[in-house]
Amino acid sequence: MTDDSGLAELLRFAQRTVPYYQNRIHAELLDEATAAQALAELPVLTRSEVRAQRGRLWSTEGDTRTWKRIRTTGTTGEPLEVVLDQQAQRQELAVLAAHADGLLGSTAWRSRDLLHLAMHGSAYSRRVPSPLHPQSQVGKWNLSRVWRLPEREFYAALAYLDGQIVTATPSVMALLVDRIGRLTPPARVSPLLVVLSGEIVTTDLRDAVAARLNTRVTSMYTLAEAGVVGIGCPTGVGYHLTSSVVVEIVAGDGSPVTSGTVGRVLVTPLANRAMPLIRYNTGDEGVWAAEDCGCDGAGRLLRLTSARPGNMVIEAGGSRVNTVDLAKVSAQLEVDTVRIRSDGDGLVVEYVATTPMTDTACAVLTSAVRLAVGRHISVDVRRIPPWSPGAVGSLGGRDGQIMPFTVPSVLAPDPVVRWLRDELADTQDLLAACLTGSALDPAATSRFSDLDLTLVVGSDPVATRWRALATGLHERLPTLRVNVSTPADLADSALVTARLLAENRPVIGDLARCGIHFPTVGAASAEARLWAQTARAVLWTRATDPAPPGSDVLREAWLATKYTLDALRYFALAAGQRTTGALTVLAAARTWHVPDYPTLVEAAEVAREHRPPPADSAVCGRRYLEAALAVVEWLVCSLRHPPSELS
Known part of the structure; x- marks a missing residue:
């Protein structure tokens, strides 16, 4: 279905x-009658051309302050x-x-x-007012933590999905339902509707x-750079095209293919x-399916295929998987590119990245592969450093650039x-070294x-x-904070x-042999009183x-939790606890009769992304800070009593 008036405009x-x-x-007169022909005469726009001509593809009209930049990936993983x-930003939500x-x-x-549920490190949990209803919110929740x-x-965290409209990529949702099924007793989670998009849905x-x-489940064919292209047919045979995108299926020379023929x-x-x-080349291939699918969906029916010449790999049991199919997944997981090869009855997935993926990211990648080749296939995920010979050429390495070894930030x-x-x-002269901090506990x-x-x-x-030394270590692990002290310095810092x-998690040496002991009550x-000021x-x-505050409610919640926890630590130490x-x-x-305890717990859960971000971030951010301030005041009042009276 082609919107000729919209295309002409x-x-x-x-x-x-x-x-x-x-x-x-070149057409001098563009109207509904000539738009389709004018479109067909234009060259295909490739991803490499978009990268090369990026600035010249921008319009000279419009308010650039309202434009939103997005980063996606091509079939080689290049950004x-x-x-x-603004109209394009609202389009996907309007179609949904x-x-x-x-x-x-x-x-x-x-x-x-x-x-929207995500499971990759850079996905930032946030929530904003929805244009659909004054009382609703649109949010993203990163499930990595x-x-x-x-x-x-x-199990308890999943309760936040009940009654909600939930969107996710198929690989993330496959992981989620697998784990839900393994819970004992089985988890009872029931969103109002689940929408799958971003990858091919089986x-x-x-x-x-x-x-x-x-729950009810539907699917959409979406592209970050193009919005919603199609709505999944309930019969599962393909996607009904939306009126907001013109779709063509063409042969290698750019000419339209006949019905039933696979093309770009x-x-x-x-x-x-x-x-x-x-005429943007998505990197996907598809075929026009028969339109007598039997459902009430409007729009021509497109069926995506995974048989892409030059990239297809035939694997165990005749299953097929393609590196192009995984391009979006690898981009979300912040790796450069992915290659798949056979290994006996299973598959080896090799990804190029400076640093290893987290266990969660590996699980998402494995899930995406199994969706393509079958749930019974074993998958082994392995990293190839960018400077490795195997990363250059066949894996799209970056001109063989040699990079120093690093460990990941998480x-x-x-x-x-x-x-x-x-x-x-x-x-030399290093007496002991140890790791400490809440980051040692995944739940914290x-x-x-x-x-x-x-x-x-x-x-x-x-x-x-x-x-x-500290600078070098921090450069290679950005979230590592290096502190250097003598035993005498540490003796002056009770909480530290x-x-x-x-x-602590020991690395080298022993703290006790360095003469470091628990502080006295x-x-x-004394230190708690100074800290409280x-x-x-x-x-x-x-x-x-x-x-x-609250424009970044995660940071406000983290700040409130940071001061709350230190106040509670001082209280415990002043009571003689270790x-x-x-x-x-x-x-x-x-x-301990801490004031507003439920708010403190909520702030900690928001900071750790153990629950979706709150609806009113500004109000909640201030509420979390005020609750932390009340805990500090509570600590000061508690310290006015002799240590033996603290409880």
Whole structure:
């Protein structure tokens, strides 16, 4: 189905305002009758051409302040940047809303929240007001940290999906329903509707999601750079095209293919005036399917295929998988590119990246492969460094550039300990080294958490060589915070010493042999009084800022939690206890009569992304800071009593 009036308008606009098209669109008169012919005469727009001509594809009209930049990937994993105007930004949600109206039988659902689930490190949990209804929100929830929770807490977090409209890629949803099925007792999670997009959706997966979550499931063919191209046919035979995108299926020479013939899928989004992409090659291949599918869907029926010449790999049992199929997945997981090869009865997936993927990211990649080749196929994920010979050429390496070895910014403690032992093995005058901090506990980690490395040295902790060592380690692991101290310095820091002894993961040496011992109750109480003065000032200033906090509610929640936890640690030390772990002191605070305990727990869960971000971020951000301030005041009042009276 072609919207000739919308196409004619887009071509006239591009001819007038987009430098790239001014000498390519030659028709003097563009109207509904001539638009399709004018489109067919244009060359195919490839991803490499978009990269090369990026600035010349921008329109000279429009308010650039309202444009949104997005980054996607090509079939080689090279980044592709596209800008969208406001109309294009709203288009995907508008199409989804209209589709959901039909599926659910009314518009009543629009007062509920719409939540997109992601599982890659850079996905930032956030929520904004929905244009669909004044009482609803549109949000993104990164499940990477929820995924690392024990089963009971993981199960509890899933309750936030009940009654919501949930969107996700098929690979993420496949992982989710698999884990839900393994819970004992089985988890009862029931979103109002699940929308799958971003990857090819199989009938088996759609049926599994519907059964496991007891919900309706639909799918959309979407491209980040083009919006919604098609709506999944309920019969599972393909996608009904939307009126917001013109779609062509063409042969290698750009000519249209006959019905039933596989060809390249080209799209021309009609909404975006910031950077019109005309006859854009998606990298997908498809075929026009028979339109007598038997459903009520409107629009021509497109069926995507995975048989792409030159990239297809035939694997165990005759299953087929393609590196192009995984391009979007690898981009989300922040790896350069992916290659798949046979290994006996299974598959080996090799990805190029400077740093290893996290366990969660590997699980998503494995899930995506199994969706393509079958759930029974074994998959082994292996990293190839960018400087490796295997990463150049066949894997699209970056001109053979040699890069220094690094470890990832998010890693389990054990690999970091092994790495540090090698790095520090021959360091002179190093008495001990250990990791500490909440980042050692997956359930207590937020995206702002630092992994603290304390180096206990014999003398002169500010010497040039220690600064150089700290700088080098931090460069290779950005979230590693390196502290250098002498035993005498640590003796003057009650909380630091207590945390080193209570939470540490040894790397080299032994803290006790360095003469480092738990602080006395008196020392901890004295330091707590001084700390409270500074904490009170910081939180008061932040909470009373005329520009309301909460634009980044995750950071506000993290800041509130950081001060809350230190206040609870000081309370425990002043009471003669020897516990400082984040989860332990927060759980114990329930019996300590801490003010507004539920808000403190909520702030910690928001900071760690164990729940979706709150609807009113500005109000909640201030509320979290005020709750933390109340805990500091509570600590000050508690310290006025003798230590023996603290409970």
